[in-house]
Amino acid sequence: MGISDEQKVGFLGSCKRKLISVMERIKKLGRDDPRRIIHSLKVGLALTFVSLLYYWRPLYDGFGIAAIWAVLTVVVVFEFTVGATLSKGLNRGLGTLLAGALGVGAQHFASLFGQTGEPIVLGIFVFLLAAASTFSRFFPRIKARYDYGVLIFILTFSLVSVSGYRVEKILELAHQRLSTILIGGATCVFISLFICPVWAGETLHNTIASNIEKLANYLEGFGGEYFQYEDGEENIIVEDHHSKSHNKLSCLQAYKSVLTSQSSEESLANLASWEPRHGKFSFGHPWKQYLKIGSLTRQCAYQIESLNGYVIPADIQVAIQFRRRIEESCKAISSESGKALRILASSIKTMKSPSSSSKTHIENAKAAIDDLKHTLKSGYLESSDLLGIIPDATVCCILIDIVKSVEKISEATDELGRSARFKSVEATVSPEKTSQLLHRGIVNPVFEGECGDGDDHVVIRVNDNNNNNEVDEIGKCQGNLDVKPTSKGEIIVCK
Amino acid sequence: MGISDEQKVGFLGSCKRKLISVMERIKKLGRDDPRRIIHSLKVGLALTFVSLLYYWRPLYDGFGIAAIWAVLTVVVVFEFTVGATLSKGLNRGLGTLLAGALGVGAQHFASLFGQTGEPIVLGIFVFLLAAASTFSRFFPRIKARYDYGVLIFILTFSLVSVSGYRVEKILELAHQRLSTILIGGATCVFISLFICPVWAGETLHNTIASNIEKLANYLEGFGGEYFQYEDGEENIIVEDHHSKSHNKLSCLQAYKSVLTSQSSEESLANLASWEPRHGKFSFGHPWKQYLKIGSLTRQCAYQIESLNGYVIPADIQVAIQFRRRIEESCKAISSESGKALRILASSIKTMKSPSSSSKTHIENAKAAIDDLKHTLKSGYLESSDLLGIIPDATVCCILIDIVKSVEKISEATDELGRSARFKSVEATVSPEKTSQLLHRGIVNPVFEGECGDGDDHVVIRVNDNNNNNEVDEIGKCQGNLDVKPTSKGEIIVCK
Numbered sequence: 001m002g003i004s005d006e007q008k009v010g011f012l013g014s015c016k017r018k019l020i021s022v023m024e025r026i027k028k029l030g031r032d033d034p035r036r037i038i039h040s041l042k043v044g045l046a047l048t049f050v051s052l053l054y055y056w057r058p059l060y061d062g063f064g065i066a067a068i069w070a071v072l073t074v075v076v077v078f079e080f081t082v083g084a085t086l087s088k089g090l091n092r093g094l095g096t097l098l099a100g101a102l103g104v105g106a107q108h109f110a111s112l113f114g115q116t117g118e119p120i121v122l123g124i125f126v127f128l129l130a131a132a133s134t135f136s137r138f139f140p141r142i143k144a145r146y147d148y149g150v151l152i153f154i155l156t157f158s159l160v161s162v163s164g165y166r167v168e169k170i171l172e173l174a175h176q177r178l179s180t181i182l183i184g185g186a187t188c189v190f191i192s193l194f195i196c197p198v199w200a201g202e203t204l205h206n207t208i209a210s211n212i213e214k215l216a217n218y219l220e221g222f223g224g225e226y227f228q229y230e231d232g233e234e235n236i237i238v239e240d241h242h243s244k245s246h247n248k249l250s251c252l253q254a255y256k257s258v259l260t261s262q263s264s265e266e267s268l269a270n271l272a273s274w275e276p277r278h279g280k281f282s283f284g285h286p287w288k289q290y291l292k293i294g295s296l297t298r299q300c301a302y303q304i305e306s307l308n309g310y311v312i313p314a315d316i317q318v319a320i321q322f323r324r325r326i327e328e329s330c331k332a333i334s335s336e337s338g339k340a341l342r343i344l345a346s347s348i349k350t351m352k353s354p355s356s357s358s359k360t361h362i363e364n365a366k367a368a369i370d371d372l373k374h375t376l377k378s379g380y381l382e383s384s385d386l387l388g389i390i391p392d393a394t395v396c397c398i399l400i401d402i403v404k405s406v407e408k409i410s411e412a413t414d415e416l417g418r419s420a421r422f423k424s425v426e427a428t429v430s431p432e433k434t435s436q437l438l439h440r441g442i443v444n445p446v447f448e449g450e451c452g453d454g455d456d457h458v459v460i461r462v463n464d465n466n467n468n469n470e471v472d473e474i475g476k477c478q479g480n481l482d483v484k485p486t487s488k489g490e491i492i493v494c495k
Numbered sequence: 496m497g498i499s500d501e502q503k504v505g506f507l508g509s510c511k512r513k514l515i516s517v518m519e520r521i522k523k524l525g526r527d528d529p530r531r532i533i534h535s536l537k538v539g540l541a542l543t544f545v546s547l548l549y550y551w552r553p554l555y556d557g558f559g560i561a562a563i564w565a566v567l568t569v570v571v572v573f574e575f576t577v578g579a580t581l582s583k584g585l586n587r588g589l590g591t592l593l594a595g596a597l598g599v600g601a602q603h604f605a606s607l608f609g610q611t612g613e614p615i616v617l618g619i620f621v622f623l624l625a626a627a628s629t630f631s632r633f634f635p636r637i638k639a640r641y642d643y644g645v646l647i648f649i650l651t652f653s654l655v656s657v658s659g660y661r662v663e664k665i666l667e668l669a670h671q672r673l674s675t676i677l678i679g680g681a682t683c684v685f686i687s688l689f690i691c692p693v694w695a696g697e698t699l700h701n702t703i704a705s706n707i708e709k710l711a712n713y714l715e716g717f718g719g720e721y722f723q724y725e726d727g728e729e730n731i732i733v734e735d736h737h738s739k740s741h742n743k744l745s746c747l748q749a750y751k752s753v754l755t756s757q758s759s760e761e762s763l764a765n766l767a768s769w770e771p772r773h774g775k776f777s778f779g780h781p782w783k784q785y786l787k788i789g790s791l792t793r794q795c796a797y798q799i800e801s802l803n804g805y806v807i808p809a810d811i812q813v814a815i816q817f818r819r820r821i822e823e824s825c826k827a828i829s830s831e832s833g834k835a836l837r838i839l840a841s842s843i844k845t846m847k848s849p850s851s852s853s854k855t856h857i858e859n860a861k862a863a864i865d866d867l868k869h870t871l872k873s874g875y876l877e878s879s880d881l882l883g884i885i886p887d888a889t890v891c892c893i894l895i896d897i898v899k900s901v902e903k904i905s906e907a908t909d910e911l912g913r914s915a916r917f918k919s920v921e922a923t924v925s926p927e928k929t930s931q932l933l934h935r936g937i938v939n940p941v942f943e944g945e946c947g948d949g950d951d952h953v954v955i956r957v958n959d960n961n962n963n964n965e966v967d968e969i970g971k972c973q974g975n976l977d978v979k980p981t982s983k984g985e986i987i988v989c990k
Contacts, residue, residue: 025634026630029630029633029634030630036630036633037630039629040625040626040627040629040630041626043625043626043629043649044621044622044623044625044626044629045622047621047622047625047649047653048618048621048622048625051614051617051618051621051653051657054614054657054658055614055617055618068654068657068658071650071653071654071657072650072654075625075646075649075650075653076646076650119546119550122546122550123543123546123550126539126542126543126546127539127540127542127543128539130535130538130539130542130543130570131535131536131538131539132535134534134535134538134539135521135524135525135531135532135535138524138531139520139524151570151571154538154542154570155566155567155570155571158542158546158566158570159563159566159567162546162549162563162566163549163563259797260755260757260758262755263755263758302754302797302800302801303801305797306797306798306801306893306896309896373882376881376882376885377881377882386871386872386884386888387868387871387872389881389888390871390888390891390892391892393881393884393885393888393889393892394888394889394892394893396885397885397886397888397889398801398889401801401804
């Protein structure tokens with residue numbers, strides 16, 4: 001009545017905008033992980049299926065009103081991953097069986113006490129068992145694996161022992177209820193297992209690999225971010241190969257999610273242990289080893305978190321000359337450890353033994369650390385201004401620690417590879433690849449006197465456009481000789 | 496038959512040992528948090544109470560078999576904290592009501608399609624609603640607050656619309672079920688609220704305060720741990736005031752639990768928002784501000800985590816002389832920030848505005864930073880061995896960052912104090928306390944030339960055994976003058 005057309009249009013417009021924004025959020029949620037849409041449809045399917053117990057007369061005649069337990073079971077048991085569904089289903093089944101048997105026993109025992117005594121004895125039983133079971137849920141181990149089972153145990157025991165007091169045909173009731181629960185549970189497990197299954201184990205596997213990759217992204221991008229000089233004199237901006245400039249920052253900051261990944265990793269590992277053999281994962285796959293790698297990765301992420309604090313220019317005036325001196329080594333340490341991590345991540349992802357190149361990268365990083373230490377040992381300080389070098393010194397120190405962490409991650413991955421029998425892929429590393437890795441990776445500066453005797457080194461010029469055998473040769477004999485390529489494409493071999 | 500007495504004794508012995516170890520674990524679990532035992536007894540009580548619906552004939556005649564829903568509700572809804580119980584109870588109530596109404600509507604609508612059409616239409620409804628609701632559970636906001644409600648919605652809608660197909664007296668059924676669920680829910684809420692309630696809000700409040708305290712413990716102990724010299728020449732072992740030596744290490748390492756506290760803090764804050772006014776906490780208490788303080792605390796814990804890496808002697812040969820030069824300042828920075836944190840923690844715990852002494856400690860820490868910077872700026876390096884000072888330089892840098900974090904925590908606590916109306920306690924800081932704080936806190940070394948003109952400073956000797964007014968005076972005029980006490984009990988005032 002009092003609403004003008006304009007107001008109507010405005011109201012409809014704002015409604016439309018809201019609707020559109022909600023629709024967009026729904027779309028994004030689905031696009032981020034399409035498994036969510038499939039899961040929703042699977043739940044709908046399972047529920048519709050158990051409804052058949054009601055609709056189809058022969059089935060309804062068999063089960064009667066108890067069919068609601070099938071519906072109830074499906075709604076409560078069907079979870080996102082196969083592991084969670086199996087865990088809940090088995091917990092529910094075992095809890096129901098155990099509590100049902102105990103409940104019938106308790107009911108029989110209580111009936112010995114006569115008309116007046118029976119409810120009192122039953123009440124005491126319910127009280128004691130409920131209290132004890134509830135307390136047991138505080139045990140971390142029971143909490144992690146059997147929490148739902150204990151809940152169902154309390155529930156069923158109370159229901160059976162209490163309703164036994166009124167319902168005469170308790171065994172028939174128990175039989176009906178158990179079979180409907182079985183039908184509900186089996187429906188869930190079947191649909192969850194055979195229609196686009198979402199495996200907790202696979203999710204954990206991919207999460208661990210992608211977490212390592214996030215750290216690799218950061219480390220590879222760090223050198224370019226940190227060593228930017230503000231004065232226009234020399235604008236050194238190092239290109240990032242792995243992320244386009246517009247999403248560079250967000251790509252680097254992705255490591256932050258690793259800091260808080262512990263609880264989700266632990267629950268995934270727990271669920272994964274309920275899952276049967278699937279895809280590349282056999283039953284008894286070493287899921288605990290993933291947790292170990294995950295916690296080492298998180299440790300490394302903490303270090304990166306403190307490293308990240310120094311990318312933003314500090315209020316302390318930086319000693320530029322010192323920074324220039326450590327630049328090459330620091331860049332090499334960070335990018336080499338990043339590369340090592342990337343190889344480890346892809347090794348986990350593809351379940352192939354990490355090629356020796358990850359070890360090579362770690363060795364390169366260690367060589368760069370030695371260079372850095374050498375620089376620091378031999379170098380005198382131009383301005384005797386220790387304050388200005390403090391942030392850079394810290395960065396050096398954290399980088400050195402990061403290499404240690406990377407080495408630990410590498411060892412843990414090797415262990416995983418052994419216990420999960422990763423395929424060996426030594427043969428697939430082509431000479432081309434090795435030379436490319438060498439090219440990209442090693443940018444250590446060479447200092448005079450580093451090779452002990454000055455005469456003892458050979459300079460080899462590598463042709464950038466031609467992946468010739470020379471580089472391959474060097475890659476192979478690296479174990480015996482101390483190979484030190486410079487950033488200019490020269491390689492110095494110390495005998 | 497074949498079992499000797501000895502074997503019997505051995506078997507019984509091992510059983511006894513196992514039983515004893517289990518009993519000890521149970522005892523420990525109860526001792527760690529006695530609220531767990533009380534909670535278990537409360538659950539037992541609630542279950543026994545709703546069993547009355549069965550035992551007591553007048554009640555049974557009213558509800559009949561539907562009374563099992565009360566038992567079911569109690570088992571599922573009763574949670575450890577009041578907030579969780581209320582959240583589950585309200586979710587269950589609302590979900591049931593909404594889904595019940597929709598279910599009855601859907602059933603009526605479907606009946607329009609005749610004998611054959613009805614189950615098909617109902618099936619489609621169940622499928623669509625189940626799929627849509629399941630998908631909505633992936634929205635982070637719905638997941639956090641209404642996950643259980645949506646589950647109950649799916650459950651009830653399926654039950655009502657499906658069983659409506661067979662049961663004629665659907666409204667009576669719905670009425671019975673709703674009233675029993677109400678009785679169950681009310682029992683839970685009543686017992687949870689009025690018998691030794693466990694408040695999620697209070698737990699969050701105490702967790703945040705004790706987390707800050709853990710960091711304070713570390714920082715106060717750090718100086719003594721780090722500055723221990725290995726060579727027998729000078730065994731400087733600083734006594735730790737706050738922890739006895741035998742549990743010193745475990746006390747210091749307590750901060751590690753802060754690293755992974757995010758998820759529990761978030762869930763507590765979420766539950767706390769469901770709770771009514773209780774104790775010192777009004778309805779609408781700024782629980783989100785606790786999360787902010789918690790995340791700043793965690794940030795600080797990350798820094799302490801990297802600091803902790805340097806307490807274990809590194810493989811780099813340390814430049815002892817450099818370490819001795821920074822020792823006093825570093826100890827001061829770390830202990831002063833520790834003290835500031837301790838005051839903030841107790842301010843949160845007691846809900847009193849942090850006395851200005853926390854600010855004073857932060858200022859002291861900043862003064863120590865200035866001293867440190869001064870040392871670093873003016874100092875020449877004895878051996879020109881930069882490598883040896885790297886770990887110490889890093890420690891300095893991290894300590895400087897920690898002071899920044901502490902300041903942020905202090906600001907966030909102030910904000911909490913304002914929005915939660917903490918009591919002001921300025922008047923309760925006695926002069927004695929101030930002087931004591933000065934005594935214990937400030938151990939900055941004074942360097943020549945620090946006060947600009949060498950003649951401009953006054954040395955005051957403070958008598959340690961007598962808290963005389965002199966010190967109090969100095970405490971008061973600190974705002975205008977630059978007070979620099981030395982470790983020997985002298986105080987130098989720079990005009």
